Amino acid sequence: METNNRSNAWIPWAFVLLWSTGFIGAKLGLPFIGPFTFLAIRMGLTLLCFGALIACFRPAWPGLAAAKHQWACGAMLHGLYLGASFAGIKLAVPAGITALIVGLQPILTAVLSWLMGEQRLSRMQWLGLAIGFGGALLVVLGGKGLQLGANPGLWLTVLALCAITAGTLYQKRFGQGVNPLTGAFHQYLAAFLITGVLALGLERGDAIHWNAQLALALGWSVLALSVLAILLLMRMLKDGEVSKVASYFYLTPGLAAVQAWWLFDEQLSLLAVVGMLLAALGVALVLQRLRWRR
Template sequence: MPSLLTSIPALALAFVFLWNSGFIGAEYGLPDAGTFTLLFWRYTALTLALALFLAWHRRLEWPGMEAAGHAALVGALAHGVWLACVLLSLEQGVPAGIVALVVALQPLATGAFSGRMTGESTSARQWAGLILGFCGVAVAVGARIDWNDSGSVFGYLIPLGSVAAITLASLLQRRREVLGRVVMPLDLTLFYQSLATALALALPAVAVEQLATHWTPRFLATMAWLIFAVSLGAYGLMWLLLARIDAVRVASLFYLGPPVTMLMAWIAFGDRLLGTDIAGLMIAAVGVVLVQGVRRRPG
């Protein structure tokens, strides 16, 4: 189909860029606010912005408990739990490379459970691509791991929460598309997802961190990018992709995350770029191509 040859690759490339810019944004923002506080301000501001936009266009409406509840659950998982686990792990001192490697289990988890939840089975070629993609991530990340830094066991387990949350959220959203359930417009969906995330984060942000925030120009600029480019742009693109292609193909794009983030860190912070970063990116890209090249049929 022409649309799959034109719009899907463009959406995928934009998603990869915007999604992974969020890790760079977190590195800028965390010195001025804790994990829960940063995420609370981010999603409170996003909720207000979406509410104003929808009200201005007379589209701020109640879609019913079932649709709103689904959006809230998916949002709390994909936004709140996923991001909180990543940032908490970094705060525990776990090397970013380890976090990236653990989170990269997500495409494999999606492949394992997509058939049961969405009826879209994973082919042998896609499994080969998923495994190859993970190997690419391992090459890029493994060369950067400080194997002498044991850290805390708890800190190393936290990213598994991110894997479970984003996998479940993606499969729940894709299942809704496959079953032909009523899907709200993207902006209204993001509003209810954002609202649920802000409410879920309010308690730990106040109780654990007392909303302590340094309102520096750097923090404000970082928040603006995280709100509009990542929470609106990247997440919006992810839901658009899930509406058009199966969950395994969308999940495979996460393999490009660690190598692409390393490239961004090289540009933004002058971090050293290793040959293994480029090699890992190329291997992961081949794996993603294998996964993306298969047209899906309900299993």
């Protein structure tokens, strides 16, 4: 068993590396398509992929009550979270800053869990909360300063943070006990309906400029993120690695910022870089030795 765990040690790192490219794919494709149209196509293609996997493995389908919980999770985790963050990127919020803000999800989740009496926080974790929040503030101020703060896209990114946090807490309480393949199918179905309605309502007259870059962004988002990354997460759940991978998530904003600098020349000031490092430290402190009440 120990040898098997060592042989699978690459899985959490591969998952986080893939996950960090999520907003890079958005930045790559959104110049040629509306954010909700992009997501509706992505969700539709993802449904086809998971439908094929379900046809191969034939897992059990959840009952109606459990399916409703998966729909709610999908609406928050994939529909509202991705919809708001992609719309923010469309409104010129840098991909690195978007990744940093939504990367604070473990901190917000920890605070809300503490308020609901489900989790105890140590003094070191409270220090992490303060450091993480201060780091995020420095990143925002060091990116485009007050001009970015006046951008409505920034508030959409904050909405995305709230959506992924609420979805995480909801799934923890109501979304357990469902086969990962059929559960993901139901979640993506809800996200497809939400993004499809938003695309039809807000972007019906917008042109789609098909080209190789847009096709690459869609293909990567579907195969690498919505399918491969989720399958890696399923494997981690099977191997009992989900608690460990949480500690790797603080790397995601930094990886995304480096990728955005390399691909799109997104510049971060020294103040923003210091803030990103502080935010990573804060999240790491919060994630250490969380103690959940039974």
